[in-house]
Amino acid sequence: MSTHILRIDASARREGSISRRLSDRIVAHLAPETVTHRDLAQPLPLIDxxxxxxxxxxxxxxxxxxxxxxxxxxxxxxxxxAADTLVIGLPIYNFGVPAGFKAWIDLVARAGVTFRYTEAGPEGLLTGKRAVIAVTSGGTETGSEIDFATGYVRHMLSFIGITDVEMVSADRLALDAEGTLANAEAQVDRLAA
Incomplete structure (x- = not known):
C-alpha cells in the first residue's frame, strides 16, 4: 500500500498532457496519505x-x-x-526520455549516496520502493527496438535500487488515441493498491 507518493511529471506540457492525465488517475487509484509533486516542466539545472x-x-x-x-x-x-512509491508521468520524446527527466536522473544518481560500487558490481541504495511509470507516445511502441525510454528508465531506477517497476503504457496515440487511452486507463485500474 502506498502511503507516500513522489509524483514526477516529465511532460513539458501542463495542459492536454496524457502522461499527466494518467498520473492523476494512478495517484487517485493508489490513494496515498501524502503526495510530493516534482514537476519537471519547471526545468532543473544540468550538471556542470x-x-x-x-x-x-x-x-x-x-x-x-x-x-x-x-x-x-x-x-x-x-x-x-521519503516516498514508498514513485509515480512518473513519462512521455517519449524523439524515442527517448525528455531532457528534464534526464536532468533529474543525473541529479539523483550519485555514487555513494544512491548507489555504490561493490566487488559484485553496482548496488542501488534506495531499496524497498515501487515505481509506476505512465508512458505515453505519439508513434513509438513501448518495448520496441526504437523505444529508448522505457529500458533506460527501468535500468536507472534499478541502478539506484528501485526494482519493483510497473509500466502503464499509452503508446502510439497518433494511431488510435481513444482506444489507446482506454486501454491505459484499464491498466491503471488493475494496479495493486
Missing amino acids: EAWIGANFTPEVDRTDAQRKALSLSDALIDEVR
Whole structure:
C-alpha cells in the first residue's frame, strides 16, 4: 500500500498532457496519505563542472559553495527517500526520455549516496520502493527496438535500487488515441493498491 507518493511529471506540457492525465488517475487509484509533486516542466539545472567537482569531493572536505552546488540534488534524493512509491508521468520524446527527466536522473544518481560500487558490481541504495511509470507516445511502441525510454528508465531506477517497476503504457496515440487511452486507463485500474 502506498502511503507516500513522489509524483514526477516529465511532460513539458501542463495542459492536454496524457502522461499527466494518467498520473492523476494512478495517484487517485493508489490513494496515498501524502503526495510530493516534482514537476519537471519547471526545468532543473544540468550538471556542470562545479557540480561534478563538488560531487566527487568527500563530504567532510566540501566547501560551502560545493554544498550549495549539491543542495538541489540532495533535496531531490530526499524526496525519493521519503516516498514508498514513485509515480512518473513519462512521455517519449524523439524515442527517448525528455531532457528534464534526464536532468533529474543525473541529479539523483550519485555514487555513494544512491548507489555504490561493490566487488559484485553496482548496488542501488534506495531499496524497498515501487515505481509506476505512465508512458505515453505519439508513434513509438513501448518495448520496441526504437523505444529508448522505457529500458533506460527501468535500468536507472534499478541502478539506484528501485526494482519493483510497473509500466502503464499509452503508446502510439497518433494511431488510435481513444482506444489507446482506454486501454491505459484499464491498466491503471488493475494496479495493486
